[in-house]
Each structure stands twice: as structure tokens, then as C-alpha cells.
Amino acid sequence: MSPTRCRYHHGDLRNALIIAAAELIECAGTLDFSMAEAAAKVGVSAAAPYRHFADKEELLRAVRDLAFLGLDHRAMETLEAHEAGSLEGMLALGHTYLAFAREKRAFFSLMWEDRGDSAERRLEAQTKYGGFHVLVTMVQTFCEKQGNGDVDALYIATQIWSMAHGIATLEANQMLDLFDASIQPEHLLDDGARTMLTGILNTSADPSPKRTGLQKRA
Amino acid sequence: MSPTRCRYHHGDLRNALIIAAAELIECAGTLDFSMAEAAAKVGVSAAAPYRHFADKEELLRAVRDLAFLGLDHRAMETLEAHEAGSLEGMLALGHTYLAFAREKRAFFSLMWEDRGDSAERRLEAQTKYGGFHVLVTMVQTFCEKQGNGDVDALYIATQIWSMAHGIATLEANQMLDLFDASIQPEHLLDDGARTMLTGILNTSADPSPKRTGLQKRA
DNA sequence: GTTCAATGTAAGTGGTATTTACATTAAATG
DNA sequence: CATTTAATGTAAATACCACTTACATTGAAC
Numbered sequence: 062m063s064p065t066r067c068r069y070h071h072g073d074l075r076n077a078l079i080i081a082a083a084e085l086i087e088c089a090g091t092l093d094f095s096m097a098e099a100a101a102k103v104g105v106s107a108a109a110p111y112r113h114f115a116d117k118e119e120l121l122r123a124v125r126d127l128a129f130l131g132l133d134h135r136a137m138e139t140l141e142a143h144e145a146g147s148l149e150g151m152l153a154l155g156h157t158y159l160a161f162a163r164e165k166r167a168f169f170s171l172m173w174e175d176r177g178d179s180a181e182r183r184l185e186a187q188t189k190y191g192g193f194h195v196l197v198t199m200v201q202t203f204c205e206k207q208g209n210g211d212v213d214a215l216y217i218a219t220q221i222w223s224m225a226h227g228i229a230t231l232e233a234n235q236m237l238d239l240f241d242a243s244i245q246p247e248h249l250l251d252d253g254a255r256t257m258l259t260g261i262l263n264t265s266a267d268p269s270p271k272r273t274g275l276q277k278r279a
Numbered sequence: 280m281s282p283t284r285c286r287y288h289h290g291d292l293r294n295a296l297i298i299a300a301a302e303l304i305e306c307a308g309t310l311d312f313s314m315a316e317a318a319a320k321v322g323v324s325a326a327a328p329y330r331h332f333a334d335k336e337e338l339l340r341a342v343r344d345l346a347f348l349g350l351d352h353r354a355m356e357t358l359e360a361h362e363a364g365s366l367e368g369m370l371a372l373g374h375t376y377l378a379f380a381r382e383k384r385a386f387f388s389l390m391w392e393d394r395g396d397s398a399e400r401r402l403e404a405q406t407k408y409g410g411f412h413v414l415v416t417m418v419q420t421f422c423e424k425q426g427n428g429d430v431d432a433l434y435i436a437t438q439i440w441s442m443a444h445g446i447a448t449l450e451a452n453q454m455l456d457l458f459d460a461s462i463q464p465e466h467l468l469d470d471g472a473r474t475m476l477t478g479i480l481n482t483s484a485d486p487s488p489k490r491t492g493l494q495k496r497a
Numbered sequence: 498g499t500t501c502a503a504t505g506t507a508a509g510t511g512g513t514a515t516t517t518a519c520a521t522t523a524a525a526t527g
Numbered sequence: 528c529a530t531t532t533a534a535t536g537t538a539a540a541t542a543c544c545a546c547t548t549a550c551a552t553t554g555a556a557c
Contacts, residue, residue, distance in 0.1 A: 069521050070535060095513065106537050111515070113535090175452040187457055197458075215459050220442070220471045223455070227445025234393040237441075239405055240415075241433050253438045257471070260478035287552050288504060313544060324506050329546065331504090 075113040077103040079123045086124065086167045096120070118176055125176075128168035129189055132161050136192035146202030148258070154196060155225050155250045162229035169233065173226070196222060200258075207262050217261060224253045293331040295321040297341045304342065304385045314338070336394055343394075346386035347407055350379050354410035364420030366476070372414060373443050373468045380447035387451065391444070414440060418476075425480050435479060442471045 071077060081102040085094035096117055097107040114120040139157045143150030162169040178186075200221070201214035231237040232246045289295060299320040303312035314335055315325040332338040357375045361368030380387040396404075418439070419432035449455040450464045 069537090070523075074535080096515085097513080107514090108516080108538080109536055117514070173448065173452050173454060178453075183453065183457065190457070193458060216462070216467075219455070219459070219462060220467055223445035223449060223467065224438070224442045224471070225445070226449055227441035227443065230391065230448055231441060231444055234391050235401065236391060237437070239401065239408070240411060241437070244434070244437060249434075249438060249441065253442070253475070256438075256475055256478035260474035260481075263478075263481075287506090288554075292504080314546085315544075325545090326507080326547080327505060335545070 071103065071105060071109075074103065074105060074109060075123075078110055078113060078120060079127060082120055082124050083127055083168075086171070087165075090167050092121065092167055092171060121171065122176060122178070122182070124168075125171050126189070128165065128172050129186075129192075131165070131168070132158075132172070133189075133191035133195075135161060136195040140195050140199065146199065146206040148203065148255070151196075151199050151203060151221075151258075152251050152254060154199060155221070155254055156247055158192075158225045159229055159232070159246050159250065162233055166233055169229065173230075193218065193222060203258065204262070209262055212261060217257070221254050221257055224257070225250055228253075289321065289323060289327075292321065292323060292327060296328055296331060296338060297345060300338055301342050301345055301386075304389070305383075308385050310339065310385055310389055339389065340394060340396070340400070342386075343389050344407070346383065346390050347404075347410075349383070349386070350376075350390070351407075351409040351413075353379060354413040358413050358417065364417065364424040366421065366473070369414075369417050369421060369439075369472060369476075370469050372417060373439070373472055374465055376410075376443045377447055377450070377464050377468065380451055384451055387447065391448075411436065411440060421476065422480070427480055430479060435475070439472050439475055442475070443468055 078099055081099045082094060085099060085102065086092055096110050099120070100107050100110050110120065114123070135157050136154060139154050140150070143153055197214050197218040200212075200218045201210075204210060204212045204214060204217075228237065228246050228250050237246060237249075238244050296317055299317045300312060303317060303320065304310055314328050317338070318325050318328050328338065332341070353375050354372060357372050358368070361371055415432050415436040418430075418436045419428075422428060422430045422432060422435075446455065446464050446468050455464060455467075456462050
């Protein structure tokens with residue numbers, strides 16, 4: 062009954078390998094663990110992983126799914142911890158994003174790397190990546206509360222996400238403070254998001270003939 | 280006199296290797312060329328590169344310097360092609376950034392990866408990465424023209440850069456259009472930059488007690 | 498012209514992903 | 528319950544890779 066060794070068959074090798082790989086990544090802070098290393102960590106031969114993953118990329122993609130779950134979970138927590146449609150809630154979500162990028166450096170980069178995924182896999186990601194949907198919901202609710210429900214929340218959310226993502230990646234690569242050591246990522250994002258949202262609410266009253274992409278599409 | 284083979288010593292192997300590596304990267308669209316491959320490309324043994332580069336990382340850093348030169352050059356061109364301090368000039372610079380990321384995919388990612396550089400090297404980058412300084416200048420001039428020279432142009436430039444960078448990387452990794460296939464990177468960035476700049480100019484008249492980081496620091 | 502440092506080569510070393518042929522065993526089938 | 532079978536494991540290769548070492552060539556300084 063003991064779940065330990067002495068058994069020829071592991072029983073749940075696939076998941077064990079995903080977790081082992083995740084731990085190796087977490088510990089080393091890089092993605093360059095070896096398959097043999099992961100196999101040894103769960104007490105199995107170097108060839109065994111290939112019964113469950115076509116190659117290392119496939120294992121990495123599985124680890125990435127875990128990472129997405131982690132970020133999604135944090136996003137949900139943030140959503141629930143703040144008043145619906147509040148500005149502070151959105152800023153907090155941004156902080157959650159930056160904190161995740163900082164604390165789970167390697168996972169964060171893994172998540173956004175193009176690893177030659179199949180089209181189906183990308184389709185799957187649309188539903189899986191709940192964090193973004195949380196942001197969209199927040200933006201939508203915020204705008205409605207401000208008396209302007211006629212905005213393209215998805216578009217605005219993408220803008221804010223882009224900004225958060227840019228800040229997170231530049232910081233991770235030690236580039237954000239290159240020209241000004243005093244710059245604080247959170248501060249930068251807060252300001253940006255605020256400017257974005259207030260700017261948008263003002264703009265939407267503007268009778269500009271140009272399509273700005275800020276109005277909801279038909 | 281002929282610069283071709285039959286010579287035991289290459290004459291300019293270091294630069295030849297940098298160029299060869301750049302071509303391999305450009306061609307394959309990835310950074311995973313092999314040292315032997317690069318060496319063979321210039322007709323030299325697999326061990327020869329190690330007379331000029333301590334390891335592969337060092338060669339990659341040299342290639343990265345090239346990439347920075349390329350982006351800087353494009354930025355300068357963009358600067359000169361537009362009226363100083365014009366909004367269109369800044370938007371054009373954003374387009375330059377996105378185009379570079381798109382056309383030189385592998386170089387772009389190489390540029391921003393943290394490759395464990397020494398402190399001196401990062402210091403060097405501050406002066407080297409001219410593209411950012413172009414942006415700062417543009418923002419500064421723009422704000423002055425709008426009758427508000429009392430802004431922290433470096434801070435604002437960092438915000439806009441972050442947004443551009445986020446859009447560029449998300450697009451490169453096929454994530455930007457994940458939730459809305461109709462989203463256009465250039466459009467997104469234009470809108471964002473516009474909102475940013477007009478928002479900032481409005482905000483600076485606001486007597487908010489909170490330091491927003493938008494005012495120039497003492 | 499000799500010496501020497503720079504720069505090249507050939508032949509390793511140790512690590513890697515991945516494959517192949519074979520071994521074990523849980524579960525389905527009779 | 529006995530047998531078959533497919534899933535899942537192993538050991539031992541293969542091929543590639545970064546990098547090292549001992550030796551070879553050569554341009555330039557003396």
C-alpha cells in the first residue's frame with residue numbers, strides 16, 4: 062500500500078514528473094533542468110518519461126499549464142478580495158501580476174514563450190487563462206459603475222494587460238531600472254492604469270470621428 | 280590577397296563568427312544554433328571560436344549588441360523623419376518598435392533576455408540603447424510644445440515603452456490576439472500612447488496631493 | 498633569422514535528448 | 528484461475544552539443 066519505491070510501475074508517473082520538473086524549475090530558477098534529472102527525482106529510469114511525454118517540450122507545456130492555474134488562482138483571489146468594479150481592485154490585480162512574475166520568474170517566462178503550440182492548444186488557452194477574463198470583468202464593471210458601459214472592455218483590458226506584461230518582463234530582465242534606478246514597477250503600473258481608465262472615460266464623451274477602438278464594436 | 284580560404288589564420292574570425300551566428304539566428308528564427316555550425320559556416324574548426332569567445336553566451340551577447348545597433352538605427356531614422364515633438368513622430372517610433380520585433384523576432388527576444396550580464400555590461404547598455412533616449416527626447420519635446428515642460432519625461436517614456444514592449448512580446452508569442460482575433464497591435468499602441476499623453480497633460484493641472492510620478496522630480 | 502604570442506587544429510570529455518530492444522506487471526479475456 | 532496483452536518500466540545505445548587539451552602554424556617583434 063505504501064506509495065514509495067520497490068514497485069516496478071510508478072502508478073502516477075506522468076503527474077509525478079510534472080511536479081518534479083516544476084520543483085526543479087522553481088529551485089534552479091531556470092528552465093534548463095534535464096529529463097534524466099526529473100526522472101531520477103521520482104526514482105525512475107531516464108527513458109521512462111518518454112512513455113508519457115513525446116519530448117521535453119511536451120513536459121514543459123504540462124508544467125506551463127500548472128503555472129497558468131497558479132496565476133488564475135491568484136487572480137480569482139484578488140477579484141474576490143475587492144469590491145466589484147473598484148479601481149483599487151484593478152490596481153491590486155496588476156500587483157498580483159507583477160508579484161507573480163517576480164516570485165515565479167521561470168514559470169512566468171515559460172507561460173508566455175511561444176513553444177510552437179498546436180492550434181488546438183492555443184484554443185484551449187483561451188478558456189484556460191482565466192486571469193485575463195478576470196481583468197476584462199473588472200474593467201467592464203468599473204466602466205459601468207462610472208456610468209459608461211458602452212466601452213470595449215476587452216480592448217481596454219488588453220491595453221492594460223500589455224502594459225502590465227511589459228513592465229513585468231522588463232523588470233524580470235533587469236531593464237526597467239536601467240535608465241532610472243528609482244523607478245518602481247507597481248507605481249508605474251498604477252499610474253498607467255489610472256491614466257488609461259480615466260483617459261478612456263473622458264475620451265468616450267469626445268465626438269471624435271476617428272474610430273479609436275475604445276467604443277464597443279457592433 | 281583573396282579573402283577566401285587556404286589561409287591558416289582567418290584574419291577576422293571574431294567578427295566573422297558574430298555575423299555567421301546572426302545569420303543562423305535570422306535564418307532559423309531561433310537562438311539554438313550550435314557553435315560548431317557557426318564555425319563551419321566561416322570555414323574553421325569547432326574549437327576555434329573559443330579563442331575569441333569564452334562561451335556561447337559571450338557570442339550571443341556580441342550578436343545582441345548588433346541587434347541593439349539595428350534598433351537604434353531605426354529609431355534615429357524615425358526621429359529624423361518626423362517633426363520634433365510631434366505626436367505622429369512618437370506613434371511612428373512605436374510602429375518602428377513593433378515592426379522590429381516582428382521582422383527580427385529572434386533578435387528582439389535576444390535583446391531583452393537576462394543573460395546574466397555583468398554590472399559593467401548593464402552600465403554600458405545604458406548608453407548603448409539609444410532607442411530609449413530617442414523616446415525620452417520625443418516625449419520631452421512633445422510636452423514642452425504642449426506648454427507643459429514640467430513633466431518627468433523619463434518616467435512617461437518608461438510607461439510608453441513598457442506598453443510597446445508588452446504588446447510586442449505578447450504578439451510575438453501569439454498571445455495578443457488570443458481573446459480577440461481582430462486586435463491590431465499598432466492600433467492598440469497608438470490608442471494607448473495617445474491616452475497616456477493626453478491623460479498626463481490633463482493630470483498635471485490637477486492639484487492632487489498624491490505624488491503620481493508624473494511631475495518632474497527635484 | 499629567431500622567438501613568441503596569437504590563433505588555428507584534432508581528438509578528446511562529459512552532458513544532453515531521444516531511441517531501441519527487452520523486462521515486468523496490471524488488467525482484460527478466456 | 529490461467530493466459531494473453533497492452534501499458535509501463537529498464538539498460539544500453541546513438542547522435543549531438545559545449546567545451547577542453549595538447550599540439551600545429553604563423554605573423555610580427557626583436
